[in-house]
Amino acid sequence: MPQKPDLPAPKPRSERVGFALVGLGKLTAEQLIPAVRTSQDAYVAALVSSEEDKGEEFARAFDLTEQDVYTYDTFEQLADRDDVQAVYIVLPNSKHLEFVRRAAQMGKHVLCEKPLSVNAGQARQIVDACREAGVLLMTAYRCQYTPEHWAAREAVQSGALGRVKLLDSIHAQVEDDPEAWRLKRALAGGGPLLDVGIYSLNTMQFVTGQEPEWVFAAQHQPAGDLRFREVEESVSAMLGFPGGVIANLQTSYGAYNTATLRVMGEDGSLLMDPAFPYGGLGLEITDQNGTRQPAFPEYNQFSLEFDHFAQCIQQGRAPWTPGEEGVQDHVIMDAIYESARTGQVVRLSPQTGTDLYRGTPPERPGQ
Structure with missing residues (x-):
């Protein structure tokens, strides 16, 4: 597991954004959960897994309770969790559209792993679902935060x-x-x-x-x-x-x-x-x-990513990588x-200007 960078202590939980991590694979276990522990503005409030037993095992290892574990079938119960303001979709690409839609319909902001989907058509549907629900959507392009x-x-x-x-x-x-x-x-x-x-x-x-x-x-x-x-x-x-x-x-x-x-x-x-x-x-x-x-x-790349999206949610700003x-x-x-x-x-269609598809620049370490 990665070493914890020597960063300032996180803010009190009441000042941070709670995330539900959807998908408990290698990336979540080895990178995302350790990264949130160094995040200043985010924390993990819930876990969503295809297997309840697996979710409960993760919960015990990462200081959560069994009540913080949901399955794909009980995902909508997160609507009742006010402490879960955002979800991070960490699933195979073809499942992104379904779970982004379900999250958006609950009013949860969405951080979605790259690629956003499997093709441009489905990716547009993801953007439309979040726009119609009035929630923020960020594509997890971690390299744009280092x-x-x-x-x-x-x-x-x-x-x-x-x-x-x-x-x-x-x-x-x-x-x-x-x-x-x-x-x-x-x-x-x-x-x-x-x-x-x-x-x-x-x-x-x-x-x-x-x-x-x-x-x-x-x-x-x-x-x-x-x-x-x-x-x-x-x-x-x-x-x-x-x-x-x-x-x-x-x-x-x-x-x-x-x-x-x-x-x-x-x-x-x-x-x-x-x-x-x-x-x-x-x-x-x-x-x-x-x-x-x-x-x-x-620094930790994923911590920077979590922090930026959490700040965008708190301040009502468009993410840098929407x-x-x-x-x-x-x-x-x-x-x-x-x-x-x-x-x-x-x-391709002619494009005029720079950073045409980007939002608010992130805060950067050391600045």
Whole structure:
């Protein structure tokens, strides 16, 4: 379990936002619950699991009672819990729409794991459900809350690298278990692009503040490999951003663990290696002043994410990574799959401006 960062003591519970965690898998057990213990503005008030026994086991381990445990069938009973103001949906992608709708109908704000859904159409339904219910919706793009990623963004957008020309990002890992839900199209909606490649895509948009204008892609689904009967093994995509900026994205479930982001400008470059794990991020910036590796205060990525959404709920502000950004990423990923299928360039709707789908910037550690 991750070490607890040396952070100030959380606020009194009465001043924090209570969350129900929906889905008790590895991410919840190993990252989310420990992270909430370092959160300043959030706490876990309830757990929702497919198995009541599993939920009660989690409750005993994390200082909750059996009365704080709900199943998918009793989920609506959370409507009576005034101390549960928000839910965090941590379920397979295809289940997001159902549970976001159910949460929104109870008047609960929603933090939803990425990708927001399985395609742009269902993602739009998620946004509509929350808008109609008058609740906030945030897509859990944790990398947009780290100081390393913000330093990379500032290096790009300040002009320190000169005019940006090229971006390159690889996010790959080996998925060994043929029965993993991520390899089931009905649950995941696709392969590595929706799961890990989305970090490359979303971070390139984040550091530039812009959206791609076209995509051209290819994918590979090896014959005879039981893991890839339903989803692709690898995807490679070229994306064209405004001003002639070209980006390359590569993602795979069959290649050695790699998580990098490189940005190359006329006067400098930056490298994040690794760029996307839960901790230990690396950042090296080279510009006309030389090469440096910035240092940052200790933090927990998920705590920053919890805190931002809790603050948005308390202050009535739009989250930095709202549901609309999740929809836009699905629009781009749908286009990548279409290009891979047809072998043609797919053009996207023209976008004008920067950070078009983002809300209120988050507070940042050390500032």
